[in-house]
Amino acid sequence: ILVSILVLTVGLMKMTKFQLFPDFDVTQVYITGKVNINNDLEDTEKVVSKLEQDVLKHIDPKEVSSVTSVIGMRLDAKNHAEIGENLFHIFIDLHERAPDNFFNKYINPYLSLDYNASILSRARPAEAIEKDVKEWIAKTKASEKAFEEVVVSKPQTGVVAHDIEIALGGMEDKKLLEGLEKLQKALASIDGVSNIANDAEIGEKELKIKVNAYGEELGLDEQQLSNELRALYLKGEYGKIFNSSGLVRMRIESTQKDSIASIKNVEVHIPNSDQKIALSEVADFIFQQAFVTISKDDAERIRTVTASLNKKKNTSSEVMKKLEPTLDELKANGYKLTIKGEEQENAKTQKEMSQAGLAAIFLIFITLVWLFDSLKNSLIVLSTIPLVFLGVLVGHMIMGINLTMPSMIGVIGLAGVVVNDGLIMVSFIRNAKDVETLMRKAKTRLRPILMTSITTVLGLSTLIFFASGQAMILQPMAISLGFGIIWATVLNLLYVPLFYAVSHRIKKV
Template sequence: IWIKNRLNLVSSNILFGLILVFMALFLSVNFRIALIVAIGIPVSFMVTLIAADLIGYSLNMLTLLGALIALGMLVDEAIVVAENIFRHMEMGKTPREAAIDGSAEMFPAVMTATLTTVFAFLPLLIMSGEMGMFMKVLPMMITILLLSSLFEAFYFLPLHAKEFFSIGKFDKIHERSLFWEWLITLNSKILKQLLLSKKRSLSLLVIAILLATAGMISITKFQLFPEFDTTQIYVNGKVDINSKLEDTAELISEVEKALMADLPKSEVASVTSVIGMKFNPDQSFELGGNLFQIFINLYEKAPENLFDTYINPLLSPEYDGSDMIRQKKAQEIAKVVQKEIVDPFKEKKLSNGALMFQEINAFVQQTGIVGHDVEIGLVSSDSPKLLVAIHQLKEKLKSINGVYDVGDNAKEGVRELKLRVNEYGQQLGFSEGYVTSGLKGTMLKAEYGKMFNDTGLVRIRIEDPEKDRNMQMESVRLTTPDGKHIVRLSDICDFYYEKSFVKIFKEDAERMRSVFARVDSKVVLATEVMNQIRPLLNEIEKESAKVIIKGEEKENKQMRKEMSQAAMIAIFLIFISLVWMFNSLILPLIVISTIPLSVVGALIGAYLLGINMTMPGVMGIIGLAGVVVNDALIMLSFIRKSKDYDELVEKASHRLRPILLTSVTTVLGLLTLMFFASGQALIIQPMAVSLGFGIAWATILNLYYVPLMYAVIYRVKV
């Protein structure tokens, strides 16, 4: 049911996005243009499905989300080509001439525009590690969809346009829309007014945008991935390492009873336990008789927004809302479990005074890219100093509001007996090997011989049945190597008990211990926690141990490096494409200059929706670079060679309709993901917000900033 509901949700988002795009086209342009563009969408999707299957991608949540991201961009090429064919029809050409001339005229610009978008997303494939494996499907799906839409726009669309415009009588006066006439007139007046003081207008516009960008960056918070709701809560941990499976199961039964008694039946469907293993937040797992894993299985979340309540049931292929009764988010329930059930068990003790659980925590599994939000590795050869540093760091983390589940992996194991033959023992001929051999029969199940009977081989073993109850090591007696004397073990050996660590962790050939914690992103972010503990880390590094930053901070650093590289590659490829199209260096620089100025739109969008900037959000900003330049190069391809203001304004007005249409359809395609995301779709929401709000703001830049910049650089006269 969970998988079906997730796929239903994404599918209904795609269908609703298509409906919004169709409505925008039918309401704002000629009916025939809208129909021509609409026919091309299923063709592009079919080509995409075939191509995705050939390269090994299946239909899943991420591929469908990639399709949803590209939905609005899918019709951009078709809109520009169809609108230009329509413009040639308005000039009095026959349908055949208009289809040929209109599509041929736009081929260089549209192909370059598509390539710039592809070049913006493809460099994201350089992302490495688990993040790269997780996210690379998005740029691949977007690239395939855009290339398939380009193929459709110049292969099928002109044929459709010729046929549709040949049907009935085409009255160009009747076909003109009063709405577009009014909008073009208004835009022309604004642009002409700005051109009258072009240098001042351009300077004020650029300065205002740069100041707004700097201000938004200063108040924007960053986290690796957004938090999202799931249908499972994990409760896991470990008991004493000497415990057997049966002992662990007996202790866990108390936790199960508490969970079943205290958790509301309207939220929790069932509780399942596995003894002998536990899952870690980074999706790895451990095995051991003292480990346990409890799954709290929740009902599906009840619809919480307009889309989930009214639209999703209508558009989903197989909608089943019988399980959607949970009112609280998984994170809210996990906090209750941690506070009311898990925390009391942390303090509970056994009859011998030992803690019942060495470790027990409740958490909601997320993307699994990082094991813990905060993780710091400490390396030192001085164990006492290392343990002191670990204690200091844990206490500091516990003092920060919003930080919980503070722990470390410096766990002591079972008590071990260390033996060393003393000088007297050596004089008698004892060695560690001889002592070990002599103790086998006492401490272990020693094999002393073999024989055969009717059933086959029989191994003869000797074991002391009282060794675990009544044995005193000091009283154990051994025969001397020469066989003449019997001595006590305490006379010939120095021995002591010592606890060692359960596991040895190494990084770059150095033994390392880690301190880790989780954070409540509603209260504090991992980056803010790292800033607060940095003075203590500097002090620890000077006095006692080498500090290695891990967790989300490490991934953030790696992500910033790779995203910077991807952005540089994308801008370079976009620039090369523009130089090829314009055969100029100045015009591509005008187009490229819109990229940094459009970032403020993405930042404002994240702020208005109350979400933090995340790694998918940064991916959206890089992808925005390719989408933003599309309208800019289409604008420049028309206004270049303008001799005066009137000619520039007239040519710019010809691009108003396609620029607005491509922007509106792209934003509408992203609408549900921006405002009505739920479940795992919340991972991709920041990407949609960056693209949607960035494109909306870039529309203003392309309508006014680009003509102004062109007029200033090329000194267009009045």
């Protein structure tokens, strides 16, 4: 029996997926992006207003409560603000989800003091609304050339900003871009991967004007060139007048500002003289294009690829396994890889949970030895802890939920519950000298153990079967405890007395 339970447990563990936190519905959808960098706030607002009108035209008032736009700023997945006159962020606020199960429809209204049915009008999850918004926006983006980037997303649940986050380093910028492209293609070929992006944003082409040797001999420097060119090529305010409509600002801008040829023919003053000279004779013109931002890790430049996952299709661990050939190829080519995101947190969480579990088992074992003054009896009770994990796995499979960090917290709590029932059972049967006496004493614990288990499972049932909204983050913990207690009850009523009789060689009279 012991071997079969362990084999079944190991088999189910290989079949069960793990993710850091369970997915739950959110109440916002984001539209973020940028227009051409040459647009100011007013220009950006005019372009973004087309997106706003498109969203307002399609939204269902029963699903969306408000639409708010911010021009000049956008938030990334980590809620860090990026400032720029060509950036925008549209917040689509959703109504709370309508009741979708018996408990929330008919029981919760009478139990909750602040229940308000009028705001619970949204029938669809945020994921479905996000998909619709992407379709609407795609048409607007295609018709408006000013948009350089438009991303539709929903807030990421859990402690990580991205499900997949892989940083590349150890190469020059051109090679890093090639590595990013290869990695993004590999991610795009995997089912369930979406919102693939990187932080290697290329800036606008820049013209750098550097004083040459001849210009330096004449006494010119970059500051003087800057002062003379600023008046010609930057929009400047040169006066104010009043008319019937109010204050009017007079702004002047060169009609040749976009012509590269015109700047070469500009004449600048030679210091300490009344003469002028062509800019092309005293300066070198250098065109360059660089990244908008520079990211470093341990003093080394890195570029990062990020992506979101549909956990029902693929978890972060499964995606990383499918990426192994691509990652191995990049390593062989000299790239330095840093795995971040959920996979990094998964490894950290599993390590910490394993350490916490081992510490808990050790402390429980010391306590049992002290109580029983018997190593054999202590091991009998302690042996139920790994066996009870079968109930946890079966419970998650029945509910169709992946194992998560809250699940593992529930397992650690479950260890204390199963040991408590086992301790009481062994305390009652340890003086039995024959099978008949052992059975009689074990039966006396039937009702107390059943009553304790039934009341505990009933108390957890609403969270197991009727969790909704953000309460779903606790559902895996309740599943671990509830289904684990059911299986622990079977173990304590059957396995513990049987194992005790075998280990102590108790026979019939």
